[in-house]
Amino acid sequence: MNQTMTAGDPRLAPPDGTVVQVTDLRRRYGGSGGFEAVRGVSFSVAQGELFALLGTNGAGKTSTLELVEGLDRPSGGTVRVFGRDPYRDRAAVRPRTGVMLQEGGFPPDLTVAETARMWAGTLPHPQPVERVLELVDLRHRARTQVKQLSGGERRRLDLAMAILGRPDVLFLDEPTTGLDPESRHNTWQLVRALLVDGITVLLTTHYLEEAAELADRLAIMHQGRIVTAGTVAEVVAAHPARINFVLPDGLDPAELPALPGSQPPPANAPSVAAGRLTLYTDTLQPALTTLLGWANGRGLDLIGLDARSASLEEAFLAVAQSGESIRESGESVQEGVR
Amino acid sequence: MTAPTEATSGGLVRRLGLGRVSLRRIGALGRAELVLLLRNKTAATTALLLPLATVALFATFLTGEGHVSTGALLATSMFGFVLLYVVYYNLVTTYVARREEGVLKRLRTGVVTDAEILVGAAVPALVLTLAQVVLTVVAATVFFDLPVPVNLPLLLVALLAGCVVFVLLAAASSGFTRTVETAQITTMPVLILSMIGSGFTGQVASLPDGIARVFQMLPLTPVLELVRLGWLGTTGAEPPSDFVGVLAQAGRPALVVLLWVAVGVWATRRWFRWDTRR
Numbered sequence: 001m002n003q004t005m006t007a008g009d010p011r012l013a014p015p016d017g018t019v020v021q022v023t024d025l026r027r028r029y030g031g032s033g034g035f036e037a038v039r040g041v042s043f044s045v046a047q048g049e050l051f052a053l054l055g056t057n058g059a060g061k062t063s064t065l066e067l068v069e070g071l072d073r074p075s076g077g078t079v080r081v082f083g084r085d086p087y088r089d090r091a092a093v094r095p096r097t098g099v100m101l102q103e104g105g106f107p108p109d110l111t112v113a114e115t116a117r118m119w120a121g122t123l124p125h126p127q128p129v130e131r132v133l134e135l136v137d138l139r140h141r142a143r144t145q146v147k148q149l150s151g152g153e154r155r156r157l158d159l160a161m162a163i164l165g166r167p168d169v170l171f172l173d174e175p176t177t178g179l180d181p182e183s184r185h186n187t188w189q190l191v192r193a194l195l196v197d198g199i200t201v202l203l204t205t206h207y208l209e210e211a212a213e214l215a216d217r218l219a220i221m222h223q224g225r226i227v228t229a230g231t232v233a234e235v236v237a238a239h240p241a242r243i244n245f246v247l248p249d250g251l252d253p254a255e256l257p258a259l260p261g262s263q264p265p266p267a268n269a270p271s272v273a274a275g276r277l278t279l280y281t282d283t284l285q286p287a288l289t290t291l292l293g294w295a296n297g298r299g300l301d302l303i304g305l306d307a308r309s310a311s312l313e314e315a316f317l318a319v320a321q322s323g324e325s326i327r328e329s330g331e332s333v334q335e336g337v338r
Numbered sequence: 339m340t341a342p343t344e345a346t347s348g349g350l351v352r353r354l355g356l357g358r359v360s361l362r363r364i365g366a367l368g369r370a371e372l373v374l375l376l377r378n379k380t381a382a383t384t385a386l387l388l389p390l391a392t393v394a395l396f397a398t399f400l401t402g403e404g405h406v407s408t409g410a411l412l413a414t415s416m417f418g419f420v421l422l423y424v425v426y427y428n429l430v431t432t433y434v435a436r437r438e439e440g441v442l443k444r445l446r447t448g449v450v451t452d453a454e455i456l457v458g459a460a461v462p463a464l465v466l467t468l469a470q471v472v473l474t475v476v477a478a479t480v481f482f483d484l485p486v487p488v489n490l491p492l493l494l495v496a497l498l499a500g501c502v503v504f505v506l507l508a509a510a511s512s513g514f515t516r517t518v519e520t521a522q523i524t525t526m527p528v529l530i531l532s533m534i535g536s537g538f539t540g541q542v543a544s545l546p547d548g549i550a551r552v553f554q555m556l557p558l559t560p561v562l563e564l565v566r567l568g569w570l571g572t573t574g575a576e577p578p579s580d581f582v583g584v585l586a587q588a589g590r591p592a593l594v595v596l597l598w599v600a601v602g603v604w605a606t607r608r609w610f611r612w613d614t615r616r
Binding site for chain 1 (some may be wrong): 362363365366367369373374377379426436439440441442443444445446447448449450451454
């Protein structure tokens, strides 16, 4: 992980290098009887780190991010960016942040270049407009009106505007939604280059691959809470590896040997589906060795054998499918992140 | 880009909670808004032609009364229509359009302050107002043989105050307006009251006392009274006064204008919305 320091007002950076600190954050829409979209969220993002907020639609990712951006006052809890309240100390925080909202927000009748010049004119130390448009591969579209851009091009314009002011921290709300695979990879490359320069990034995404590719740490949200959090490895480690194969004719699963690290199937997951048997284990290699030794001894052919470590997808689906039961075990992880 | 030029307009602005004001940032937003206004044919037509067309229409049946000639009445009424169409109506649609496009929300993620966003969006309206006022003064002097303004500072202050009042009323009205199209309806109360109350259709002073007093409290009436005092030296009933004489008469309308500025600030804080309805 990159820890390069950027130039900035040292008074704004806490000594421990924490850039974003969110504590027991709450956001309620529509007064005291209204809907609580964020229900006690805590996390911190360190200098030079990329922290990803994952979650299903409506999990509260955008509502959380908007509070961190300082767009609204939380109904409970605190947000600190460089040690300041981004809502009340707007003037101190904003020159150091770059924001990409979920939806653009640029006048459709302006051209790309006019939009960029307008935005640059509001920033204290903007980068050259041409350079930033080049970075997001939009320079050839400079004279095109925003309303004529494709969805992906608009996303890239938005990213360009977010980095135009040389921010120390970037808040990106679903930065690659609507991008084709090539543009997505280009965006990832750009974000990685920014991380190398020491910029801190907090992003939301519902692309697991994006989080796995970019995130130093991540949190999975569900119904306004963080259910599980940590590095990709930590989050995944909470979930067992899977071995599955076509159940040989006449074999009773009870005849199988006890596998090292064996785990019960997660909630809602049948162990036999469409004739395939799925086994779960915390220790994939010894379990696989035991299974294959046993099969060799019995002269069994395990057709369609598939063994894989847990991935972010398992973790995510487990959260989405059984938020309630996971939440209990997730509390301890959440404590650890504070 | 050159170094930022921060024009900190001291105590009052800060006490209103507006923070530092940067003319450079307002300029950047204003330039973009001017491009947008010229690209929007409906808005550009409203801003450029409607005041003139309305005055031309009024010219067919208005005649001057008392110490105000027909030419003077038309010329000062032109200022009123500019404030209503170019500043008020035009800005209601601008604020609503930018809000519904998500532009206001996006701008608020940046360094610009709330006051700069509101003023920046108003720049084209204010520039056009200035241009039409100058054209009106020139045209009035050439065609209607109007006198040189009796008290130019008062005239300018009156116009500036009128702009402030109607920018604020536009911001507040945009809070009630869901789409650019419904602005035609939501702006009607302010437009109609201002028109009948401000003496476009005859002198306020010639109305029965009670009604006259109510009309004098409406937002446009005191602005136009100050304009007529500054330019002609009279609102119609009295013979024209000199530079100092008009100041004595300016007190009451000035107070009403200040009251409307206060109402406008309060209403904007109360109703203006940065984000679309969730």
